[in-house]
Amino acid sequence: MSKDNLDVVGIGNAIVDVLSRTDDAFLQNNHINKGAMTLIEAEEVKSLYAKMGPGVEMSGGSAANTVAAFASLGGKVGYIGKVADDQLGEVFRHDIRSVGAVFNTPPLRQGAPTARCLILITPDAQRTMCTYLGACVLLTPEDLDEAMIRSAKVTYLEGYLFDRDHAKQAFRQAGKIAHAAGRKVALTLSDPFCVERHRDEFLDLVKNHVDILFANEAEILSLYKTDKLSEAVAQVGPHCEVAVITRSAKGSVIISGNEMIEVAAEPVSHVVDTTGAGDLYAAGFLYGYTQGKNLAQCGRIASIAAAEIIAQVGARPQRSLSQLLKDKKAA
Amino acid sequence: MSKDNLDVVGIGNAIVDVLSRTDDAFLQNNHINKGAMTLIEAEEVKSLYAKMGPGVEMSGGSAANTVAAFASLGGKVGYIGKVADDQLGEVFRHDIRSVGAVFNTPPLRQGAPTARCLILITPDAQRTMCTYLGACVLLTPEDLDEAMIRSAKVTYLEGYLFDRDHAKQAFRQAGKIAHAAGRKVALTLSDPFCVERHRDEFLDLVKNHVDILFANEAEILSLYKTDKLSEAVAQVGPHCEVAVITRSAKGSVIISGNEMIEVAAEPVSHVVDTTGAGDLYAAGFLYGYTQGKNLAQCGRIASIAAAEIIAQVGARPQRSLSQLLKDKKAA
Numbered sequence: 001m002s003k004d005n006l007d008v009v010g011i012g013n014a015i016v017d018v019l020s021r022t023d024d025a026f027l028q029n030n031h032i033n034k035g036a037m038t039l040i041e042a043e044e045v046k047s048l049y050a051k052m053g054p055g056v057e058m059s060g061g062s063a064a065n066t067v068a069a070f071a072s073l074g075g076k077v078g079y080i081g082k083v084a085d086d087q088l089g090e091v092f093r094h095d096i097r098s099v100g101a102v103f104n105t106p107p108l109r110q111g112a113p114t115a116r117c118l119i120l121i122t123p124d125a126q127r128t129m130c131t132y133l134g135a136c137v138l139l140t141p142e143d144l145d146e147a148m149i150r151s152a153k154v155t156y157l158e159g160y161l162f163d164r165d166h167a168k169q170a171f172r173q174a175g176k177i178a179h180a181a182g183r184k185v186a187l188t189l190s191d192p193f194c195v196e197r198h199r200d201e202f203l204d205l206v207k208n209h210v211d212i213l214f215a216n217e218a219e220i221l222s223l224y225k226t227d228k229l230s231e232a233v234a235q236v237g238p239h240c241e242v243a244v245i246t247r248s249a250k251g252s253v254i255i256s257g258n259e260m261i262e263v264a265a266e267p268v269s270h271v272v273d274t275t276g277a278g279d280l281y282a283a284g285f286l287y288g289y290t291q292g293k294n295l296a297q298c299g300r301i302a303s304i305a306a307a308e309i310i311a312q313v314g315a316r317p318q319r320s321l322s323q324l325l326k327d328k329k330a331a
Numbered sequence: 332m333s334k335d336n337l338d339v340v341g342i343g344n345a346i347v348d349v350l351s352r353t354d355d356a357f358l359q360n361n362h363i364n365k366g367a368m369t370l371i372e373a374e375e376v377k378s379l380y381a382k383m384g385p386g387v388e389m390s391g392g393s394a395a396n397t398v399a400a401f402a403s404l405g406g407k408v409g410y411i412g413k414v415a416d417d418q419l420g421e422v423f424r425h426d427i428r429s430v431g432a433v434f435n436t437p438p439l440r441q442g443a444p445t446a447r448c449l450i451l452i453t454p455d456a457q458r459t460m461c462t463y464l465g466a467c468v469l470l471t472p473e474d475l476d477e478a479m480i481r482s483a484k485v486t487y488l489e490g491y492l493f494d495r496d497h498a499k500q501a502f503r504q505a506g507k508i509a510h511a512a513g514r515k516v517a518l519t520l521s522d523p524f525c526v527e528r529h530r531d532e533f534l535d536l537v538k539n540h541v542d543i544l545f546a547n548e549a550e551i552l553s554l555y556k557t558d559k560l561s562e563a564v565a566q567v568g569p570h571c572e573v574a575v576i577t578r579s580a581k582g583s584v585i586i587s588g589n590e591m592i593e594v595a596a597e598p599v600s601h602v603v604d605t606t607g608a609g610d611l612y613a614a615g616f617l618y619g620y621t622q623g624k625n626l627a628q629c630g631r632i633a634s635i636a637a638a639e640i641i642a643q644v645g646a647r648p649q650r651s652l653s654q655l656l657k658d659k660k661a662a
Binding site for chain 1: 426429444647
């Protein structure tokens with residue numbers, strides 16, 4: 001357990017992804033909402049898994065992907081999340097520690113297995129997620145490593161945590177600890193349907209408890225119940241120190257006070273799998289932020305990290321992002 | 332459970348692979364024999380796993396890779412192998428069934444976990460394997476589905492099975508059942524070190540019990556204790572109906588009676604990971620063979636399948652090999 005100061009601590013759903021190629025017909029036949037994250041129960045995950053094609057397992061979880069990428073960028077980072085005491089939990093623990101992240105949350109000894117996310121990748125490189133939360137939502141305030149949170153410049157929370165009460169309590173508690181230590185709190189809204197399920201609570205968080213907000217276009221429009229991006233931008237401006245809206249191939253918009261910066265997307269020759277694009281964007285942005293870069297530089301590093309992950313399968317970078325930044329002269 | 336006639340039934344070590352990128356220094360520092368398969372025990376796999384980088388899990392096992400590829404080519408195929416009643420065993424079962432292979436071997440209820448192979452991929456695309464056999468070597472003659480073996484045109488056995496006594500018994504028994512039903516028995520030698528460990532038994536098998544032999548250059552040289560390929564070719568000729576020697580980029584040689592056919596390797600623009608090259612070659616060859624193709628055609632299909640797998644990460648094909656054969660006009 002490192003008691004060194006960290007740049008970022010991420011708190012989220014500790015999940016192992018099962019990636020599988022499929023087609024649109026499979027999604028339609030199984031009534032799965034393409035491009036979204038749908039929560040499914042133990043029986044459903046069993047039945048869907050039995051129907052789908054062969055898979056590849058790799059550690060996932062939105063904030064955990066961000067943490068792994070942050071480590072690959074060269075930052076000091078920790079993670080808090082709940083796995084079970086099983087083989088997939090061991091896979092998750094190994095993968096996040098092996099990139100250099102501090103991860104000491106005790107595993108769940110009894111009850112649900114480690115969370116799994118069935119990620120169905122269609123030929124258009126779009127990912128559709130069906131998540132069985134299992135052990136990960138049994139994260140409780142007692143699992144929070146307060147010293148770690150106090151030591152980190154930024155505590156980064158994923159909106160997906162909001163889908164269960166225990167985790168939600170841990171989420172709020174982490175924010176309080178961070179702010180009490182004079183640290184920043186960052187949040188990603190995670191998914192437009194997640195925002196719809198918890199809009200009022202997210203609005204309260206964004207207005208009163210979050211310093212740095214990450215959202216994609218669909219999420220920010222859902223949060224402010226509008227179909228005009230300009231209106232969402234106007235509303236979010238006064239709510240956070242920094243708000244970042246990602247717009248896929250259209251790049252991203254960074255809003256801070258009266259300042260608005262448009263960042264171009266980094267070109268990608270061939271998009272293979274969009275899994276993790278938002279997670280890696282957040283990693284790059286927070287890396288720049290905690291290194292004292294200006295917002296435009298943060299946006300550029302974020303875009304480079306996001307472009308790298310959509311050119312490969314899966315949400316964990318397969319080569320050193322630190323080296324990539326040097327190659328792109330963005331370090 | 333299908334009681335239909337099968338083209339091939341594969342019997343082998345049921346293993347889940349953990350693929351990880353590394354460098355030559357890591358192999359040297361950990362005294363790992365580059366390019367080979369080394370057997371490791373439970374404590375060693377734990378310690379090596381803790382030291383290595385993040386991994387990606389996917390079903391593996393030499394004969395199982397062959398079976399999965401055979402199914403992808405469009406053949407009717409079954410598999411016999413032992414997993415444990417755990418999460419990795421479930422992954423293995425799902426993956427082989429989801430491609431259409433028949434797999435009904437009951438899992439091990441108590442004792443060792445599902446076998447794992449740590450596959451370390453160096454920047455030269457070479458794979459080095461460290462295997463913890465766990466449950467897979469507890470395959471016994473009782474696990475053999477005799478009806479399935481009798482129904483299959485070819486029973487395909489992997490040499491790796493020879494590393495433990497129980498599995499070796501099952502291996503010999505399967506060959507007997509197949510021959511008693513008038514079927515063919517195929518064997519792959521698997522690994523030069525495996526051949527060294529069991530040379531006399533392999534020689535006896537090849538001389539007396541195997542119809543179709545697969546070996547790479549290092550394996551066949553080790554089997555006949557020679558450093559001249561021509562000598563090994565002369566020796567193996569009278570021992571089997573068909574012997575195939577694979578030679579990586581140099582293609583392959585098919586020996587049958589007095590006939591010797593040289594097959595060019597299929598061109599690959601960029602070799603990513605050589606894991607599974609031999610397994611896929613065997614799948615392609617056996618697919619041609621069970622479809623009644625001539626030996627040159629069998630070699631061409633084999634080369635196409637092998638080329639496909641080394642251009643991707645992992646030993647299970649990510650796209651339909653049946654379609655690939657059509658595209659290459661080799662169906």
